[in-house]
Amino acid sequence: MSYPVDSLVLAVKKHTPETEIVSNAANRRVAQTLPTLPAMRQERVWLAVHRFEDSVYYRRVDRETFLLLSALRSGASVSEAVTLAFEKTKLNGEDQANVLRESFAHASQLGWFCTPYAEDESEALIM
Numbered sequence: 001m002s003y004p005v006d007s008l009v010l011a012v013k014k015h016t017p018e019t020e021i022v023s024n025a026a027n028r029r030v031a032q033t034l035p036t037l038p039a040m041r042q043e044r045v046w047l048a049v050h051r052f053e054d055s056v057y058y059r060r061v062d063r064e065t066f067l068l069l070s071a072l073r074s075g076a077s078v079s080e081a082v083t084l085a086f087e088k089t090k091l092n093g094e095d096q097a098n099v100l101r102e103s104f105a106h107a108s109q110l111g112w113f114c115t116p117y118a119e120d121e122s123e124a125l126i127m
Contacts, residue, residue: 001045050112064089064096065103069112 046066049058061069064085071081086096107113 001047004040004043004045005047048112050110052110061103062099064091064099068100068103069107 044063046061046063047058048061048066048069049056051057067087068081068085071084072078076084082100085099089096091099
């Protein structure tokens with residue numbers, strides 16, 4: 001993204017009653033003061049967005065992690081994804097290894113690696 005929209009979302013949610021964030025139930029709105037929004041200076045931001053139990057979560061990730069996860073999601077092999085992720089990086093070998101370790105550990109903890117499903121989602125594809 002070209003702007004830190006995650007900061008904007010957090011600022012808005014901070015001033016939104018929890019019932020409006022987590023519920024679709026209709027309720028009467030009470031007049032509220034508008035939240036003070038953070039300055040939106042142009043800045044490159046990479047976000048990983050996922051859904052868990054009907055809630056949307058997002059997390060800032062570094063450029064290399066974003067490229068790695070995007071390549072894997074597109075069907076690249078691990079080797080291809082790693083090559084794409086570090087193709088234009090300024091990170092040295094040790095830092096690249098740390099990014100890989102942290103990226104795979106975090107993605108595994110969040111359950112982002114799973115069996116792909118057929119288009120009708122009735123049968124899991126066998127790999």
